[in-house]
Amino acid sequence: MQEVPNFSEKYIKVIIAxxxxxxxxxxxxxxxxxxxxxxxxxxxxxxxxxxSTSLPDADVLLLDLNMPGxxxxxxxxxxxxxxxxxxxxxxxxxxxxxLAEQCHAAxxxxxxxxxxxxxxxxxxxxxxxxxxxxxxxxxxxxxEDVNDFSxxxxxxxxxxxxxxxxxxxxxxxxxxxxxxxxxxxxxxxxTVQTHRRNIFKKLNxxxxxxxLYKFASQHGLV
Numbered sequence: 228m229q230e231v232p233n234f235s236e237k238y239i240k241v242i243i244a245x246x247x248x249x250x251x252x253x254x255x256x257x258x259x260x261x262x263x264x265x266x267x268x269x270x271x272x273x274x275x276x277x278x279s280t281s282l283p284d285a286d287v288l289l290l291d292l293n294m295p296g297x298x299x300x301x302x303x304x305x306x307x308x309x310x311x312x313x314x315x316x317x318x319x320x321x322x323x324x325x326l327a328e329q330c331h332a333a334x335x336x337x338x339x340x341x342x343x344x345x346x347x348x349x350x351x352x353x354x355x356x357x358x359x360x361x362x363x364x365x366x367x368x369x370x371e372d373v374n375d376f377s378x379x380x381x382x383x384x385x386x387x388x389x390x391x392x393x394x395x396x397x398x399x400x401x402x403x404x405x406x407x408x409x410x411x412x413x414x415x416x417x418t419v420q421t422h423r424r425n426i427f428k429k430l431n432x433x434x435x436x437x438x439l440y441k442f443a444s445q446h447g448l449v
Contacts (some may be wrong), residue, residue: 245291246389273297288315297394298437303333311320321440324365324402337361
């Protein structure tokens with residue numbers, strides 16, 4: 228059995244925020260193998276997380292994007308405004324360059340896919356603490372043809388969406404910018420922005436990007 232390395236004398240205080248108990252349990256079990264890490268608190272709600280008195284003293288926050296109360300992007304923006312010395316790594320199921328860039332702009336130092344092997348999570352945290360930014364390689368994304376969505380007619384009717392709007396949802400969730408969507412669908416950027424506003428209005432998610440990813444995942448659009 229391979230020996231688990233003891234990285235250093237100084238403890239690293241970690242907060243885990245995820246709305247899935249099994250994810251929290253799995254991450255805790257991984258980090259508890261390393262004496263340097265100590266889990267100071269876990270949360271399954273973004274609003275409760277932001278009320279935590281543990282945030283100012285923590286070194287690392289492992290943050291899920293899709294949480295009740297406040298989603299991960301809202302949490303990132305609020306923590307950024309607080310100017311805390313907190314290293315935030317996003318753990319998510321969403322393979323999206325655009326979303327990763329949003330998280331990075333809001334202060335995240337890492338964007339880690341839950342589908343990846345998390346056995347290297349401890350090493351990734353240390354890399355971030357050393358000043359590195361850790362992001363997936365989005366250049367390997369396969370270019371896929373946009374679906375015609377003919378099999379989703381009932382779904383489209385239920386949410387009063389057009390096939391074009393479903394295409395836009397799919398491409399947003401794949402990480403395309405509005406201009407890239409416009410180029411691929413031979414539309415103007417203004418038209419794409421209009422589609423996006425209509426989508427958020429129809430789904431009643433008020434421009435909430437995380438809610439859009441959740442909706443798309445639940446309905447097989449990504």
